[in-house]
Amino acid sequence: xxxxxxxxxxxxxxxxxxxxxxxxxxxxxxxxLVVSHLPNVLYLTGFSGSSGMVxxxxxxxxxxxxxxxxxxxxELEGGCRxxxxxxxxxxxxxxxxxxxxxxxxxFEASHLTVSQNAAxxxxxxxxxxxxxxxxxxxVEKLRARKDAVEITKIRAAAAxxxxxxxxxLPMVKPGVREVEVAAEIEYLMRRNGAAGxxxxxxxxxxxxxxxxxxxxxxxxxxxxxxxxxxxxxILDHYCSDLTRTVYLGKPxxxxxxxxxxxxxxxxxxxxxxxxxxxxxxxxxxxxxxLRKHRLDRLFVHSCGHGLGLEIHEEPRLARNIETPLExxxxxxxxxxxxxEGTGGIRxxxxxxxxxxxxxxxxxxxxxxxxx
Amino acid sequence: xxxxxxxxxxxxxxxxxxxxxxxxxxxxxxxxLVVSHLPNVLYLTGFSGSSGMVxxxxxxxxxxxxxxxxxxxxELEGGCRxxxxxxxxxxxxxxxxxxxxxxxxxFEASHLTVSQNAAxxxxxxxxxxxxxxxxxxxVEKLRARKDAVEITKIRAAAAxxxxxxxxxLPMVKPGVREVEVAAEIEYLMRRNGAAGxxxxxxxxxxxxxxxxxxxxxxxxxxxxxxxxxxxxxILDHYCSDLTRTVYLGKPxxxxxxxxxxxxxxxxxxxxxxxxxxxxxxxxxxxxxxLRKHRLDRLFVHSCGHGLGLEIHEEPRLARNIETPLExxxxxxxxxxxxxEGTGGIRxxxxxxxxxxxxxxxxxxxxxxxxx
Numbered sequence: 001x002x003x004x005x006x007x008x009x010x011x012x013x014x015x016x017x018x019x020x021x022x023x024x025x026x027x028x029x030x031x032x033l034v035v036s037h038l039p040n041v042l043y044l045t046g047f048s049g050s051s052g053m054v055x056x057x058x059x060x061x062x063x064x065x066x067x068x069x070x071x072x073x074x075e076l077e078g079g080c081r082x083x084x085x086x087x088x089x090x091x092x093x094x095x096x097x098x099x100x101x102x103x104x105x106x107f108e109a110s111h112l113t114v115s116q117n118a119a120x121x122x123x124x125x126x127x128x129x130x131x132x133x134x135x136x137x138x139v140e141k142l143r144a145r146k147d148a149v150e151i152t153k154i155r156a157a158a159a160x161x162x163x164x165x166x167x168x169l170p171m172v173k174p175g176v177r178e179v180e181v182a183a184e185i186e187y188l189m190r191r192n193g194a195a196g197x198x199x200x201x202x203x204x205x206x207x208x209x210x211x212x213x214x215x216x217x218x219x220x221x222x223x224x225x226x227x228x229x230x231x232x233x234i235l236d237h238y239c240s241d242l243t244r245t246v247y248l249g250k251p252x253x254x255x256x257x258x259x260x261x262x263x264x265x266x267x268x269x270x271x272x273x274x275x276x277x278x279x280x281x282x283x284x285x286x287x288x289x290l291r292k293h294r295l296d297r298l299f300v301h302s303c304g305h306g307l308g309l310e311i312h313e314e315p316r317l318a319r320n321i322e323t324p325l326e327x328x329x330x331x332x333x334x335x336x337x338x339x340e341g342t343g344g345i346r347x348x349x350x351x352x353x354x355x356x357x358x359x360x361x362x363x364x365x366x367x368x369x370x371x
Numbered sequence: 372x373x374x375x376x377x378x379x380x381x382x383x384x385x386x387x388x389x390x391x392x393x394x395x396x397x398x399x400x401x402x403x404l405v406v407s408h409l410p411n412v413l414y415l416t417g418f419s420g421s422s423g424m425v426x427x428x429x430x431x432x433x434x435x436x437x438x439x440x441x442x443x444x445x446e447l448e449g450g451c452r453x454x455x456x457x458x459x460x461x462x463x464x465x466x467x468x469x470x471x472x473x474x475x476x477x478f479e480a481s482h483l484t485v486s487q488n489a490a491x492x493x494x495x496x497x498x499x500x501x502x503x504x505x506x507x508x509x510v511e512k513l514r515a516r517k518d519a520v521e522i523t524k525i526r527a528a529a530a531x532x533x534x535x536x537x538x539x540l541p542m543v544k545p546g547v548r549e550v551e552v553a554a555e556i557e558y559l560m561r562r563n564g565a566a567g568x569x570x571x572x573x574x575x576x577x578x579x580x581x582x583x584x585x586x587x588x589x590x591x592x593x594x595x596x597x598x599x600x601x602x603x604x605i606l607d608h609y610c611s612d613l614t615r616t617v618y619l620g621k622p623x624x625x626x627x628x629x630x631x632x633x634x635x636x637x638x639x640x641x642x643x644x645x646x647x648x649x650x651x652x653x654x655x656x657x658x659x660x661l662r663k664h665r666l667d668r669l670f671v672h673s674c675g676h677g678l679g680l681e682i683h684e685e686p687r688l689a690r691n692i693e694t695p696l697e698x699x700x701x702x703x704x705x706x707x708x709x710x711e712g713t714g715g716i717r718x719x720x721x722x723x724x725x726x727x728x729x730x731x732x733x734x735x736x737x738x739x740x741x742x
Contacts, residue, residue, distance in 0.1 A: 048586075049584060050584065067671045067672070068582075068583045068584050068671060068672055069584065070671075071581060071582050071711055072582060072584075107485070109484065109485040109486040109489070110484055110485075110486045110487075111484060112484060112485050113480065113481055113482060113483060113484055113485070114478070114480040114481075114483050114484070114485060114488050114505050115480040115481045115505070115507060116481075117485050118480070118505070134485050134486070134489070136486060179561065179564070180562070182561065183558055183561030183562050184558075186557060186558070186561065186567070187554055187555075187557070187558035187561075190550065190553065190554030190557065190558075191551070191554050193550070195571065195586065195587075196557070196568075196571055197567075200566065200567055210442060211439075211442050211443060212439045213420060213421065213439050213440065213443075215419075215566065216566075300438045300439060300441075301438070301439050340442055
């Protein structure tokens with residue numbers, strides 16, 4: 001019953017991705033692309049080890065890895081050729097480019113280092129490859145538009161993050177340390193199936209909430225203070241990302257107003273989110289709403305980012321992003337305001353861009369503030 | 372009492388590192404080095420955010436970061452200048468290189484991408500910088516020799532890993548899933564002060580132990596099977612790395628012999644570990660011991676690696692490494708044997724190279740097998 005096995009189903013998915021990429025490469029005049037960015041390797045082949053490169057193009061697709069991954073590579077669902085390399089992977093890649101007679105070869109300029117680039121060119125030799133192309137975002141562009149399998153996985157990762165948040169809330173009380181809450185969140189995510197957190201969990205309290213990227217410390221939570229909880233799970237290689245800000249006690253009017261303003265900015269960004277709209281327009285929707293509350297100067301970062309195999313990927317929702325959004329994009333919306341000495345408030349959820357607008361993926365997470 | 376504060380003490384440490392680097396750069400004829408690798412940025416300045424670059428050299432040291440890190444950057448212990456950049460960090464770096472009149476500028480060729488390199492050169496302009504230098508491992512070489520503060524931190528990270536292992540062992544029993552054990556290990560490390568695991572914790576059981584880099588799955592542990600536990604903690608940015616292999620029940624003679632052989636290979640490598648010896652010699656000591664047991668062909672990876680701010684860093688203990696070890700190096704020793712269908716056994720500890728030999732840093736971890 002091989003045709004109905006999930007392996008064959010996934011093989012079809014991977015082949016479809018490589019087929020699209022091959023068409024893009026051919027259209028741009030490249031015989032082959034050297035893929036060195038590991039999330040791109042995973043996307044194209046299903047290989048998730050820490051040492052892998054891919055050559056893909058008109059001569060098919062070959063994965064290069066080392067002996068530690070020989071067994072995993074044989075179990076690969078991606079249905080491509082695998083070569084186990086002794087020594088540097090780039091040596092295997094170079095020999096392969098010679099063997100297939102690739103003349104025009106592209107590489108990932110945003111990922112290949114200067115050293116790797118020099119080694120690749122030297123080892124392949126100028127007789128084999130006539131033209132090298134420094135490309136950017138070729139695979140990332142495909143990855144920005146998620147297929148049904150990916151959306152299912154991100155949905156599952158989002159559900160685990162929401163569940164961990166709901167389960168940890170009873171522990172978010174005065175006297176508990178930031179690091180203890182962070183440890184509990186990551187434990188709850190793992191116990192619910194996550195491979196791990198999708199980034200270092202943020203638990204910041206009191207004045208530390210003014211740091212958008214605070215690391216949890218041994219500081220104890222206190223009554224009448226803000227607590228920012230920013231967490232995400234990796235499930236089956238896909239990420240989620242979620243933030244809630246709570247106030248331990250009855251919030252003073254100013255902070256309640258801030259929280260309402262950030263919530264309004266969040267909803268304004270969501271209302272703007274649909275195919276054809278640019279990342280800059282979504283960002284502006286949040287920023288304009290905060291401006292009405294005279295809080296736009298405290299919104300010190302961008303409105304959101306794509307997420308999938310990586311916690312930050314295409315498309316970005318930020319001031320200068322003029323590429324139109326497409327159905328299948330998955331993004332965070334996460335406006336926030338931060339003032340040193342006072343604190344910070346951020347509300348973040350994950351959204352799928354649909355044909356008509358968007359759908360919240362962190363859908364089991366309720367909004368909270370007074371706690 | 373500013374002079375006796377820990378801040379001032381750490382500032383001295385960071386200044387010392389930058390002083391050594393400045394001497395190396397001057398000796399090599401460079402006015403400045405652009406540091407883009409984040410662990411190197413952290414090592415030189417104390418800045419641990421996700422967005423940072425450094426320019427260091429004869430005109431002093433400047434850290435470039437973005438607005439999200441404005442507060443952290445001001446609290447920096449490293450005692451260097453900080454510039455908050457709007458937009459791309461490389462724009463700030465380029466403007467700075469022009470401003471200080473740097474003529475001969477080195478960059479980190481193993482970390483700077485082809486795209487970043489092109490942007491840096493374009494934005495700095497050919498009038499300002501006359502010569503660009505693709506350097507490799509300049510800061511890494513300094514980092515390979517740990518100072519007393521670093522050794523104390525790695526020791527603490529090692530102790531947390533050992534403690535988590537000791538605490539999790541009662542749970543390593545038939546019927547428990549690999550992912551549950553992994554979750555428990557990471558939770559125990561966090562509860563004992565770790566910022567997180569230093570890599571994705573490996574819990575592999577039965578035939579999956581034959582994969583040196585197995586990810587934990589939902590497979591349940593079973594009686595009369597091997598279990599490999601490979602874990603490490605990050606504490607105060609420094610990593611530890613530890614592996615034990617247990618057998619759930621009374622091990623068959625063949626596996627008991629394998630475990631003994633791996634232990635002997637481990638000890639042979641430790642006996643070889645001292646200043647002046649090369650990574651290749653240490654690797655060979657383990658490999659030769661396994662050869663006597665006719666197991667060398669099952670030892671499919673290298674003998675060990677340096678660890679510190681990164682889980683894999685200099686110096687490597689592998690076949691082709693001819694650089695002599697120095698006092699202050701911190702390395703793992705981790706020989707293992709792997710056979711598909713049978714399983715794998717690995718024993719790993721962390722060692723400090725001392726003037727006379729070495730000292731085990733994972734010292735509270737006892738050896739175990741039958742469990």
